[in-house]
Amino acid sequence: MPDYIFQPITFASTDYSKVVQLRALVLRQPLGLQFTTHDLKSDQHELIFALMLKNSPIACVQIRPLSKTLVKLRQMAVNPAYQRQGLGKKLIQKVEVYLQTQGVRHIELNARKTALKFYQKLGYKITSDEFFEIGLPHFKMMKKI
Numbered sequence: 001m002p003d004y005i006f007q008p009i010t011f012a013s014t015d016y017s018k019v020v021q022l023r024a025l026v027l028r029q030p031l032g033l034q035f036t037t038h039d040l041k042s043d044q045h046e047l048i049f050a051l052m053l054k055n056s057p058i059a060c061v062q063i064r065p066l067s068k069t070l071v072k073l074r075q076m077a078v079n080p081a082y083q084r085q086g087l088g089k090k091l092i093q094k095v096e097v098y099l100q101t102q103g104v105r106h107i108e109l110n111a112r113k114t115a116l117k118f119y120q121k122l123g124y125k126i127t128s129d130e131f132f133e134i135g136l137p138h139f140k141m142m143k144k145i
C-alpha cells in the first residue's frame with residue numbers, strides 16, 4: 001500500500017480544491033457530468049477527509065451530520081490508479097474511528113450498485129429497494145458503529 005497520510009480537509013483550502021478535482025475525476029467525468037455551485041455549496045457544513053500522498057489526495061470522502069448520533073457518508077472516491085489496493089477500506093475505517101470518538105452511532109449512505117460489495121465488506125447493510133440517482137442504480141445502506 002502506498003505511503004499515505006490521513007488528513008481532515010479544510011473547506012476552501014488548496015487541498016479542498018484538489019479534493020473537488022478528485023471527486024470530479026472519479027464521480028462525475030465518467031458520467032459526462034460536472035459539479036454545480038449548488039452541489040458544492042453544502043460542502044462548508046460537512047467534514048471532509050482524504051488520504052494524501054505527496055500532498056495530493058488519492059482517496060476522499062465527506063460526512064454530513066444529520067443528528068448528534070447519525071451521519072451520512074458521501075462522495076467516496078479513490079483515484080482510479082489506486083483503486084483495489086485497500087485505500088477505500090482504510091479511509092472509511094479511519095473515518096469510522098474518528099466518528100465514534102464524536103459520539104456518532106450510525107452511518108447511512110447511498111451506494112452505487114457497483115460499489116455494494118465494497119460497502120458490504122465494511123459491514124454496511126442494504127436498507128432500501130433500488131432507486132436512481134444521477135442516472136445510476138443505488139441502494140440505501142446503514143452501519144451501526
Ligand SMILES: CC(C)(COP(=O)(O)OP(=O)(O)OC[C@H]1O[C@@H](n2cnc3c(N)ncnc32)[C@H](O)[C@@H]1OP(=O)(O)O)[C@@H](O)C(=O)NCCC(=O)NCCS
Binds near residue numbers: 026078086089111115
Ligand atoms: C468503490 C471504491 C470507493 C472502493 O475503493 P477501493 O480502494 O477501490 O476499494 P478497496 O481496495 O479498499 O476494497 C476493499 C474491499 O472491497 C472490495 N471491493 C472494492 N471495490 C469493489 C467492487 N467494485 N466490487 C466488488 N468488490 C469490491 C475489494 O476487493 C476489497 O475486498 P477485500 O477486503 O476482501 O480484499 C473505489 O473503487 C471507487 O472510487 N470507485 C469509483 C467511485 C465509486 O463508485 N464510489 C462510490 C460511490 S457510492
